[in-house]
Amino acid sequence: MVPFRRCHFFNINSIIITFMKKLFLFLIFQSFLFANSSILIINSYHKGYEFSDKIIAGIEKVLYPKTDIDINTLYMDSKRVTSQEYYDSLKKLYRVQLKNRKYDLVMAIDRFAYDFVLDIYKDFFNNKPILAVGIENFSYEKAKRFGVENRVSALLERRDLQGNVDIIRTIFPSMKKLYIINDKSLNALHTEPLIDELIQSFNGSFELSYLKEDNLENLIKRFSKRDETTAALFIRFYKNSNGELNKNQAISNFIKNAKIPIFVTDSIFIKKGATGGKIIDLFKFGEKSGKMALDILEGEPHKIVVSDDLQYVFDSTKLSEFTLPVDALKVPYTLVNKRVTFYDKHRGFINFVFTISPFLVFLILGLVHNIYMRKRIEKDLRKRIEFDETLLNAIDSPIFWEDSTGIIVEANNNFCKLLKVEGKTLYGKKLEDFKELDSVRKIIEILENYRKDVNENYEFKYMDDNAKTRIYLLKQEKFKDKKSNSEGFVTIFTDITKEKEIILEQQKNRQFVIQQSKLAEIGEIFSSIAHQWKSPLVEITAIAQELFYTKSCKEIKEDDSFVKDIMNQVTYMTDTINDFQKFIMPSNKKISFNIEDAIKSMLHIVRHNMKYNNIKIDLEIKENTNLNVYGYKNEFMQSVLNILNNAKDALLSKDYKNRRIEIKIFNQNNLLIITIKDNAGGIKNENPYKIFEPYFTTKEDGHGIGLYMTKVIIEDKMDGQIFVRNVEDGAIFTIKLGQRI
Template identity: 80%
Template sequence: MKMKKLLFLFILLFTINLSASSILILNSYHKGYEWSDNIINGMENFFYKKRDLDINILYMDSKRVTSKEYYESLEKLYKVQLKNRKYDLIIAVDRFAYDFILKNYYEFFTTEPILAVGIENFSYEKAEKYGVANRVSALLEKRDLQGNVDIIRTIFPSIKKLYIINDKSLNALHTEPLIYNLIDNFNGSFDLIYLKEDNLENLKKKFSEKEESSAALFIRFYKNKNGELNKNQEIADFIKNAKIPIFVTDSIFIKRGATGGKVIDLNRFGQTSGQMALDILSKKTNKIVESKDLYYIFDSTKLGEFTLPVDALKVPYELVNKRLTYYDRHRGFINFVFTISPLLIFLILGLIHNIYMRKQVEKDLRRRIEFDETLLNAIESPIFWEDFQGVIVDSNETFCKLLKLTCKDLYGKKLEDFKNNKYVKSVIEILDKYKQNEDENYEFDYFDDNLKKRIYLVKQEKFKDEKTKSEGFVTIFTDITKEKEITLEKQKNRQFVIQQSKLAEIGEVFSSIAHQWKSPLVEITAIAQELFYTKKCKDLKEDDSFVKDIMNQVTYMTNTINDFQKFIMPSNKEIEFNIKEAIESMLQIVHHNMKYNNIKISLYIKEDTKLEVYGYKNEFMQSCLNIVNNAKDALLSKDYKNRRIDIKLFNEKNWLIIKIKDNAGGIKKKNMNKIFEPYFTTKDNGHGIGLYMTKVIIEDKMKGKIFVENVEEGAMFTIKLEQNR
């Protein structure tokens, strides 16, 4: 008998389980995407309270992956997963899932009804196109834009500008008709501005500063221009940190920085979806319903931050993050005290303790003030505060010593009150010059009574005391004397290294001069000998010819040594010079050496090229000489029949471009990023500072740019010099 009862019970349970309805939920997005998760949580909570249902959820992840190949792969995957499954209802969460089901309905299903949840627009024509119009129901998510504008107008009567923020996603296109309809039919005293953006950083920057009488209505902003999905926390941080009130249309960002609005409660929206699903399972009817799950919710903290009252609203509303009054926070305690009056003594003792603690805090505060004053006076830089009218509020003792005045005499007065004081007069002049261009740091020299020079850097910042609403300026004179001395010493050392680099080239230049002078000396010797041995001839014209030949050779040698002398002299100041002349002078120095080694150098100048630049001519020549000598060494290290160095000059916008190219085979890839480093060399006897100093001269001294690359047969150095400095 017992066995029969157990068998009957097992059959009954098995039959009930088989009779449980089976629902497939296809989510457009991924697990963890807050919008869809809230809706599905609402549905699941509703289902589990009402009926025993078999629920299967599939995630399409269409926010993060949108390629055609991905959707084709999903189709193949779902064909396998759903092949032997039978469902009583298919629920599509948002547009991507709904479109996917329409397109592939007869691949996966037969006669199952469809419930589309969260889409904004429904098209019967689209459903009829796929032959499923009689099977589709929909719960539309309609954002009440006009309702939110009316709310903002009511609680923010002084508003002059309302931004409507939307992104450039496909979902945004479904909301745009509502936005344009709102703008076209709007009749109000303030401007509606549709802000369609695709970069969250741009929004953060735009609303990072306070904009009077402005607010924003946030629709959505989920993807940047590059397709990267913004996390809800990033969007919430933007909304929270914005300097204007931001209203929203759904509940995701309530309690996370939004001021509030007429919003769709996504969890309740999910519960309504669940009820609609059960109705479809019971009645097997289809209908299109517009969601009514709209609620007025506001953040009390944000309302207080922007001084926005909601008392004028004539609809029920909910406040979140509400600031509790003292009574709200201690309601139980106060009720308890009034109920049991003898315990009032404990409250009195608590108040006495509170007074005692306040006294202790005051003592600590005084100590802190004294500490801050001591710390301030310990700073060697002169500092003083003045209000917006120029009255000195406070300063440190260093500033008073700078002016040769007592701090007591300064406080409560303006600097103009001490114009007869020469030190004050100097400070006033310095501040006037600084205010003419606050973007640049202004330096000035100060001489004390012992005529000892000090160099100060002026910096002035505006301050505002939020408690007293007072404004003014803090001025700091930073002593940079030591830093300037160190900088000057570095400049001297750098000039020394430049000269050292130049001397390293002198050996080769001397060799070049020796070759250049050898031929004229031989010629002079031959002419002199010929004149000596033919002196018997008294022909005056012949003597003049000998003298002329000798003088030509001497002139050539003189010009050679003059060019060399000009090259080795350091440039003490910047001048305007002609790049062509500088390069030709440099080439004249190495001409004989290049000719002797069968290296052809060509100089090409594009027509109408502006050749004048501002800088250090000799140092520029040294830079070019370093590059040319390196090219020469590279050409000589290998057996090249056609050795060539090409120099080209041309203009590009405000730059003069110098390109020096050789055909020596190029620079090894592993050395490409090292050749401008100090003491790096690939030569056996190289010093490794030539190209380093070339970079220092071009980029530091002449504010230009230099880089190298391999091209065709060799390497090419490019120098860019700005012409409008």
């Protein structure tokens, strides 16, 4: 056993000795490699500028542990001073500072330092390697122009604009407009190709707008009002148009106080008001730059690297403020400014309790379940609130809630329209706060009158935006929430304008029925009178004939003409009474009749009246006109008679020798057209069609029912149409009827 153990120890010792030799040689090599190595860092900006300070902090974290590397940092002030005189003075200063210094690597932080290093390269850093950090684009032609194409390495800061747009689209699906915010600085010009590429390739359901501004105050004003459908992607905004540098604090305040979610592309404004984004972590970016610097010192060839180490970071408070869910993202993300929970505050105590009592696992599971259920209830409640709001706004009646103190808790869109006040300004205020508006004063007065007697239905009239009078029925009910022990009133304004119009129309129709009943009774009376007249006329005829036949031949010759006249008049009276009796009898059912016969029969009845008033009536029927229609013949004759009587009354004020009515009948598009035109000067009213309304009349002793009955007969009973319009010297009525073949 002893030899075996010695052999075993011998092998282990050999391995350890070999390992120590290799480690010693590696340390010697490293010491030799980095011995007296020196790096010059030229920062484009002044010390205290957060963007470059974070990058340099990351570089220093990598390089400072290397004790054999000497690091020297020089600061430019390109944000505040950009004149050529300043750069010339800086060259003179560096000539003194760098006169006796030699550097193994020159690191340029951002675009201004890189351009400055290229400009002074031959004078100060000839043949030394350059590492450009934080520039957005690398131009090989530019490097070749300065003779450093084989000496320059670069770590490019490439903002992922398309990636950020995709993120915003995912967590903000209701967005309708996205602003890309950039300033008008020189750095902004290097980002514009990326923005142009994004806009040209963009194909989305929302509007993409490039906002290039040069005044921070303008941005603050633009986004000072809440907009539920707008967001912004912030690139940079460091200088105003007057050259004044905007401090990061001012930019942070703008982003934090904006009423829309603002996303960013780097880590400066994370935790300072930005909603989040796919960002470049500047500190890690600096660490990567430091590692590249070590690689260059080790002799690796120059290379151009695009930093793709991007992270998804979001501000929890901002996500809650704008109700933006990040659960839909399919990538790992980090939340900052998370709300401190009970578990976070008492982590140590909970861990202790958990350690000493395994039974508390059930309590923790219960808490987790409670949190889950609370989130689920909150989600369901949010859906319910959205549903209730949609349902409330879908109701036509204006509705609002107020608590016991009169403060408005909720209102639908129709109530806001009734008040002519935006809904956002109503919540948390009383109606009395808007007394300066006439519409609000009117509603307050109506509510006060209603509360005097809440048992009575209260109706009131209100003028809408279209200057149309509407009628509302006011109803108010008291409610009490048992859980919160709060109470108030729900007020509903029901629009009953249509119902009132229907009732009014029914009343008019009842009056019309009564009038028709009266006319029917009059018709029966006239029919009775006509029947009674027939017997005396027959007796007169018999007496005349008896007288004629009892006379001598001589007397017969003398009275022959007289008897004929009597017989002609009696015959005429009999025919007229028969026609009139037929006309006044109402039709019981629809029949097929000839329009020409109906109109000529009606003209036969009124011809003496028209002739007596010297009114000439012309009837013109176009050749090959189909004159058959289906309807109520007597009612149709009554309709035409109403039109002719109105024309007659109007013509009585005209010249005695120039009174004329023209009736034309023709076919058009399978319809029978009847036009009745007079030369009485037209209807003296802005809207001639009002003459068809019930009880509307332009005559002092008119009753306003004739043309209304005409319209009802033609349109309701005959299924036709009637129109009226003024022409050059009078009015023309047009009747359109369907035909019976």
